[in-house]
Amino acid sequence: MNFLSEGERVSRIDSRFEETVAALGAEIQLAQSIQAADPQLVLVFEALDEQIDLTTVAQKLGLEILVESEGAIEPTDEYQLISKKPRNPFIGSCLHAVCLNQKALDDLLSLWRTWKQSKSLPYGYSPLRELFSHLKDLRPWGPQDRLKMLDWDEHFADRITDKPHAIEIELWYRRSPLKRLASQREVTALVEQAGGQVHTSAVIEQIGYHGLKCTVPTESLRDLARGDFDSVQVVRSANVMYLRVTGQGLPVAGPPTDPISGQDSPLPTAEPVVCLLDGVPAANHPLLRDRVIVHDPDDLLSNATVEELKHGTWMASATIWGDRGAGELAANRPVLVRPILTPSDETADRSEELPAAELVPDLMWRVFRELFDGEGAEGPAGSQIAVINLSVGDPASPFDSILSSWARIID
Structure with missing residues (x-):
């Protein structure tokens, strides 16, 4: 990978360092307003075509590495691939987020100026030299x-x-x-x-x-x-x-749950092997009666009327009956439902969302322990479960270079 205008790149990074100095000044004022000690700033480095371990340099400078993530971008008018016929048409990228204080920022800025003049750094700082050589941009992690x-x-x-x-x-x-x-x-x-x-x-x-x-x-x-x-x-x-500021996006309509056919399908036997993490289902609905087992340790059912039990009912029906237009028999095992959605008191139509007091990663962590390890004196609620359906998402957490905490906990 080559930067096509080295002068413009260096000038841009110079201006970013100036913005960083100003941002740290603002953090100092914010910290003083709440009597916080040692004001700090999170600084993000965006580098191209590099995979560098900054651990040793970070220790020397007093930086704390918070996140490192990899990605890829297409060549632009500013940077291009060296080979005209590369095996990979994308340029590798890496994001480093570090936490620093005033002294660490001063030392980092001094090293940048040294590298800018001589393209070299003192012994022991070679990883930082490589980072500076491949640095596309840097910025304080801000409100946006x-x-x-x-x-x-x-x-x-x-x-x-x-x-x-x-x-x-x-x-x-x-x-x-x-x-x-x-x-x-x-x-x-x-x-x-x-x-x-x-x-x-x-x-x-x-x-x-x-x-x-x-x-x-x-x-x-x-x-x-x-x-x-x-x-x-x-x-x-x-x-x-x-x-x-939001925790759950739902489709406007789900699969049909009108009891028009198939109710004479044999009732399930044996233990469930599928667990549905969703809303509370209407367990006595003609399509679901005796076909779902509801494990509701948070008692989310008590916060809902039957008319509000929408998404869990839709998904339980789809899990048990599949495509009802195909006229297939119901699943031959019951479905275990562990509710995680409840009607929201913050919305006019009480749409189903994750509980207002819950943190999603903590909820997922607890749910999986309940299922496979048990909690306290309670044994596992679903040790035989082999498939988990989680048709719930957070529209406020689109993937953007850093894997979300929800994705990390599921992984």
Whole structure:
């Protein structure tokens, strides 16, 4: 891979360092407002055609590597492939997100200036030299990175606006328990400054996850939609990786559940081998009666009327009967349903969403332990399960270079 205009690249990165210095200054002011110690900033390096281990350099500079992810992009007018007939028509890319303080930034900026003048660095910094040689861009991780919302207008369309709204804040996972505690305290203070409240927190070391479930006033979300980040300063905090304001997208219609045929299909026998993670099904529906086993440890059924049990009923019907137009017999085993959706009190039509107090990775972590390990004195609820259907998604977490915490926990 070649950069076609080295001068323009270097000039752009110079300006990005200037923006980074200003951004760290803003973080210092934000930290002072909540009496936080050692203000820090998350800086993202975007490099092309390189796979470099920065661990040793990071230790020398006092950087903490938070995320490293790989991807690929097409050649552009700015950079091109060296070979005219490459085996791979894409250019490899790598994103490094690091946490730094004022001293680390000063040292990094000094090394950049040294490399810019001589294309060399002191002994022990060769990985950083390679990174600088392949660096496409760098930037502070800012509010636009943290907000994972597809469409604000769509979000507000059916929301009840005179009550607090649930949001999920995913913090950058810090390896040190003391740093995790400090970051949670600082973000909690900012949420409370905005008139909100933190209700739940969770740390899952196995996937590097640290999350908070909060409620904030509707006006705070409208400020975010307008881009007024000074009014909701939590979105400016270097501790925050993502702030999400929605948790579940559902189709407008599901498969037919009218009991028109097939009810005389033999009832299932033996144990279920399929588990459905979805809404609570209408278990006494003619198509589902004696064909589903509902394991509802969170008692989500108590929050719903029969008319509101839509998505779980649709998916249970599809799992048991398949394409009903084909006239096939029902599955010969029952289906185990572990509800994870419930009608939302925040929406005018009480559409089914993930529970307001739940953090999705923590919920998934708990659900799989319930199924295969058991919880407390309770044995496994589905140790014989071989297939799990999860037809639920988060429209606020599209894949964008960094694998979501939900995807990581499922993996």
